[in-house]
Amino acid sequence: MTRGLKLRWQDLAAVLALAGVLWVVDGSVTGWGFFSDDDPIILAYAMAHSPLAYFFDPQSWRDLTTANLTPWLVLDFDVDHALFGLDAAGYYGHVLLSLALCAGLLYVILQRFTSRFWAFAGAALFILSPPTVILAHQLMSRHYVSGLMFSLVSLFFFLGALDCTEARQGRIRAWLGAGAYLLALSSKEVFALLPLILLAMPQGRVLGRIRGLLPYGIGALTYLFWRHWMLGEWVGGYGAAGPISIAPVLHHFGQLPRALSGGDTRASLIVGFALLALAGALYLRPRGLPLLLAALTAVLLPLVPVHGGLLGTPRYQFVPALLCVVMVVLSLDTISREKPVLRGPAGLFVLMLGLRCYLLAHQNVIDVAQQAHRAQVLEQPLWSGDATQLVWLPEEVPYQQVKGIQEIRESVHPGQGGPQFIYDEIQLKHLQHPFQTVWRYDETRKGYVDYGKQLPGAIAAWHESLRQAPFSLGIGYDAASSFLNWRVGPPRQGRYEFVSVGGSKVPINAVGAARVHIANPDFYMRYNAPEGWVSYTDLLTIPKNGTLYWERGE
DSSP: OOOOOOOOOHHHHHHHHHHHHHHHGGGGGGGOOOOOHHHHHHHHHHHOOOHHHHHHHHHHHHOOOSSOHHHHHHHHHHHHHHHTTTOOHHHHHHHHHHHHHHHHHHHHHHHTTTTTHHHHHHHHHHHHSSHHHHTOOOGHHHHHHHHHHHHHHHHHHHHHHOOOSSHHHOOOOOOOHHHHHHHHHHHGGGGGGGHHHTTTOSOOOOHHHHHHHHHHHHHHHHHHHHHHHHSSSSSSSSSOOOOHHHHHHHHHHHHHHHHHHTHHHHHHHHHHHHHHHHHHHHHOOOHHHHHHHHHHHHHHGGGGGGGGGGTOHHHHHHHHHHHHHHHHHHHHHHHHHHHHHHHHHHHHHHHOOOOOOOOHHHHHHHHHHHHHHHHHHHHHHHHHTTTEEEEOTTTOOOOHHHHHHOOOOOOTTTTTTTOOSSSSSSGGOOOOOSEEEEEEEEETTTTTEEOOTTHHHHHHHHHHHBBBOOOEEEEETTTTTTEEEEEESOOOEEEEEEEESSSSSEEEEEEEEEEEOOOOEEEEEEEEOTTTTTOOOOEEEEEEEEEEEEOOOO
C-alpha cells in the first residue's frame, strides 16, 4: 500500500547523508580537469550552436548525429560552458549534483511505499551501484542521469496527482508530470515507456490513473512528431535494422543481475537471495506482480536493440540497476512487514549488500580513473601541439574525439591551428602541409615520444610489408537512414580495418552494418595478414546513396 508523504527533519538528514555518500564515493571526479571520449565533440557542437538550433533545426541536429534525439545532453554542456568555460571540473560537479537529486527523489518516492530505513537503503544502493559510479565519471553519458532525474520528477508529480482530492490541483500536477516526462525523453529515449509504470501503480483506481496519464499521451505524441521532424523517422538507433533473435536477448538480460553484483561466486549468491526475496514478497503480496511486470517491460524493452552491448556498457545498465535495487528493497520490506521474524535477516542482507556495493564502487572508481587519465595522456598533444607537429595516434583515440578537440581549439584560438594527425601509414600521403616533429605514443613509457628519427625506418618497413593480394569489397550507404553496410574478402584469417582519409582507423568484421555519420567519404580498406604482410584497396569513395564494388584479382 502507498501512503501520503510527510517530510520531517529526519528526511532532510537522510537526503544530506545520501549526498555525503555520493561525495565520498565519487567526489574525487571534481578534480578532473579534462574531457575524454565523446565529450569534446559534444562540447564543440554546443559551443557552435544555439539551443533553438539543436532543439528545433533538423539539419543542425543531424550534423551531430542522425541516430538519436538527445538535445538535453547538449544543453547540459552548453550551460556548463557558460558557467565554467573549459574547466571540466565544473561539468563533473554538475553530474554529481544531478545524481544527488536523483538519489534524493528516489528516497522521497520510496517513502510512499516503505519505511525510511528501506527508502534510504534503496537510494544508497543506487548511489553505490557500478553503473551509477561509472556514469558519475562519464560526461558523455550524463543524459541518462538527466533523463532519470526528470523521470523521477514525473513520477513524483503523478503520484501527487493521484493523491490530490481537488480536481484542478490534480490536473496541474499531472501536466507538470507530463512536462517532466517530455524532458526525460529529450534526454534519452530509454525512458519512453515510463507511463507503463505509472499505469500499474497501486494508488487509486485504474480509471483515475488513465485520466492522469492523458497529458502523458499528449507528451508522447509531441515527442514522436518532434523526433520525426528532427531525424526523419519515428524510431531508430545506432544499430542496423533487422530481426532480433529472442535467445541472445534473454541471455544478456539474464546475466545482467550477476554482472551488476560483481560477476563472481558471491554475486551468484547475492542474486539467488534477491530472487528468493522477490519470490517470497510476491507470494505474500501478489498484487505487486502487475507493477513488477510493467517495470520490467518499461526498463528492458527499450534496451532490446542494444542487448549485445548490455553487459559491457555501463550506461545501458544504469536504469536496470536502479530497477534491481528497488525490487530488492521493496521485497525485503514486504517480507519484514509480513514476517517480523525475518526482519533481522532482511536487514543484515541489505547491509551486506551495501558493503559489497561499496567495495565494488571503490574498485570501479580506481579503474575508471585510470582509464580516464590514460585518455587524457593520449589526447594531450592534440590540445597543446601546433601546426608544425604530427601526432601518430593509437586506434583507441576515436576520430570524433580528435575532431571535437580541433573544433574547440579553432573556436577558442581562431586561425592558430593544431597538429596534424594520422592513424595509419597510408594517411601520410594525404597530409595538408609539411611537419617538423612527429609524436607517437609509446606503450612502455606510457606517453608520447619524439618519433622523428624512427619514422623513415618505420615507413620503409611498412613498404616492405605491402602485398598486392586478392581483395574484394562491396559497400553501400543510404544517406537518408545513415546506414552503412559492407562485405570484404576473400574470407580468411587476419584483421580488416577501415582507414578514412583525414579521419579514423577502425577495425571491422568481414561482413557488417552500422549507422554512422560519414564525415570523410574517401577511404582505404586495409587487411592485416597473420603472417605480418599488409594489403590495401585503392583509394575509394563511399557513395552518397547506392553501392560500390571493387575487386583485385591474382
